[in-house]
Amino acid sequence: MNSSEGFIWINGEFVASKEAKVHVLTHSLHYGSAVFEGERSYNGKVFKMQEHHERLLKSAEILDLTPKYTVREFNDAVLATLAKNNLTNAYIRPLIWRGSENLEVFSRNSSVNAMIAVWNRPFHFDKEKGISLCWADWARPDPRTAPTAAKASGLYMIGVICKNKARDKGFDDAVLKDYRGYMAESTGSNIFFVIQDEVHTPAPHAFLNGITRQTIIEIAKQKGYKVYVRNMAPEELENVDEVFITGTAAEVVPVGRIENQTFKLGEITKDLREAYLKLVNQ
Ligand SMILES: Cc1ncc(COP(=O)(O)O)c(C=O)c1O
Incomplete structure (x- = not known):
């Protein structure tokens, strides 16, 4: 996104992107007290918008953030932000964060704010060739140690370190194990394995149960x-x-x-991918 262009929805108002600023004492910047979503619109229709905003509010609840807006209001605000920016195919980023009124760990004296940004995001993975993954140095934490079911900004520090390191080593991304040593997910996506024509995926014990993941499980079962x-x-x-x-x-x-082990770019991946693309573009 070019941050000097377009409009961002902030607390119910549109603000020119270049004016959309927060204070350096913003609570979320210091203590990670923010949650967000990543959504996508296809031809003006946001795929699983309701589910994304239900998850956003669930994540907020887990972090003890009480947003001023309901799921329905987030739905309306996202559609209005797309229209305001004249975008139909876009990546959508709502965020809920704590303001700068009071910088202490106790957070209830700070405001709870919401913003929605939309942009025409270039997607970096080459979807035809097959990407390369390395093992990450860090593990997904125990759900008793971190709020792993929330899409919480603070948790992404793990992914950021792992992704940067993976790129340094010449890989596209990293795959993380969880704190028990089981395979978990990559830094911004869930992972699936095909074994003898059957589909296997890690149980979402210590990582985000992705909306795409749930959709693929449904599609695979239907097929x-x-x-x-x-x-x-x-x-x-x-x-x-x-x-x-x-x-x-x-x-x-x-x-x-993954590291030195190669996999074929197989028929089942292709089949599920085509079905997913058909569904989102409906
Ligand atoms: C860490 C992580 N895991 C999984 C996912 C996949 O979730 P979804 O399919 O809901 O986008 C994402 C992307 O949002 C993510 O950032």
């Missing part, structure tokens, strides 16, 4: 594939035929390699 949601050990990769990642931004992207 008659057997789907297993379970704990998956890294050693199981030996038996894996295909790997793909899923997420709102990524959609469905085949993985060609």
